[in-house]
Amino acid sequence: MKRLLPLPLLLVLGFAIAADAPYPLDAPAPDGRRPGGTLTEEFTPPPLRDEENKDLRRERNYPEQPPTIPHAVRNYQIDINGNRCLACHSREASARTQAPMISITHFNDRDGQTLGTVSPRRYFCMQCHVPQHDVEPLVGNDFKDIDTLLYHESTSEEDE
Ligand code: HEC
Ligand code: HEC
DSSP states (O other): OTTTTHHHHHHHHHHHHHHHSOOOTTOBOOSSSSOSSBTTOOOOOOOOOOOOOOOOOOOOSSTTSOOOBOSOOTTOOEETTEETTHHHHSTTTHHHHOOOOOOGGGGBOTTSOBOSSOOGGGSOGGGTOOBOOOOOOSSOOOOOOHHHHHHHHHHHHHHO
């Protein structure tokens, strides 16, 4: 008990010091995806775009990429009582619904054991899968997929 006593004291002291310190809360914010302003300023966020909902599966940039969702998912519930996505994408449902079955990786737990049903770490689908939107990328990049890289390699070898 004796050793624990100083902790609350330290906390009180800490708050007192923090309250006095010139805390730069209203410092200018970096000009990133949220442009300019100061840190405490609130801007109106851009409106949410509608999901594309074209039912067309998009090419993946690399095989491990979680495919984007080609259909609307608004109001699809995922909680302790049920998982709307699995109502179509589970092993049992996919023949009836013609939705692609979740792949084998979704059945594996973190020890590499294959479970009988979706692994808890893959339960919340939208942690990894996002609906398709017709929007410009927020951050530019010059990513090239493997086929493009191999094509350039083989054509530059032919040149030599
Ligand atoms: C009513 C059935 C149904 C429900 C519910 C559903 N899906 Fe789908 N999903 C499909 C079908 C069918 C396809 C095949 C493409 C299409 O027709 O849109 C598909 C395609 C997909 C794909 C594309 C797979 C690929 O290889 O490109 C992903 C990812 C996906 N769904 C994720 C989800 C997620 C996440 C949820 C829940 C938020 C969900 N789906 C709920 C029927 C469903
Ligand atoms: C931790 C990230 C993660 C979560 C959570 C997750 N997925 Fe995936 N999903 C992936 C990745 C990565 C791939 C592509 C590689 C693979 O199959 O593992 C994929 C592939 C898929 C595919 C395509 C399968 C195929 O054979 O082409 C479907 C359909 C899918 N996921 C649906 C779902 C649904 C439905 C859920 C929720 C129950 C879900 N995923 C949860 C990462 C995730």
